[in-house]
Amino acid sequence: MADDGSFGDEKAGDGRYSILRVGGDIFDRGELEVGDDVPLTLSAQALDLRGNWSAPATINYRLKFSREPVWMASPTPGAPNIIEASVSRQGVFPGDALFTARCDSPDAFVCAHLVPHSPINVLPLFDNGHAPDAVAGDGSYASHVWFPWNRRWDVIYYAVPKTGPLMIGEKMAASLPPCGQA
Helix, strand or coil, X not given: CECCCCCCCCCXXXXXXXXXXXXXXXXXXXXXXXXXXXXXXXXXXXXXXCCCECCXXXXXXXXXXXXXXXXXXXXXXXXXXXXXXXXXXXXCCCCEEEEEEEECCCCEEEEEEEECCCCCCEEEEECCCCCCCXXXXXXXXXEEEECCCCCCXXXXXXXXXXXXXXXXXXXXXXXXXXXXXX
């Protein structure tokens, strides 16, 4: 979790530590078959530099196994659309992959879903001006991750609104070549 204005944290230094999770990712849906929803209780604590722990904060949560993953949904009119997308191994550290997308809405979370499933599965992209995103708020989203696997991966990009119902607009796909290939 971060309080530096990156990776889903809205404002640097405000004392609120955040990490971005968009519903419908691997934590909601570990399988494609329909199953029963599973209730969970999540707990988080803070540790300061002196070794003092905060009181735990808990959230009751429900893993959604009864619905299809959000990336599989059909586009809904009025939802944010992906208008450009790519994935590349060029211009990043060896083994890294650079994921980029453009969205037609400034009020959306943009995600890259990796197919077949991987330990990462859904990767949030950011338009916050932190590397690898060059300029905050320009509608261009980016993220990179160490991705050494020597196989081809297909990537489905989608966007969901930051508020309101969980729906997607037009998606786009790209392919990540194996390591050692452009």
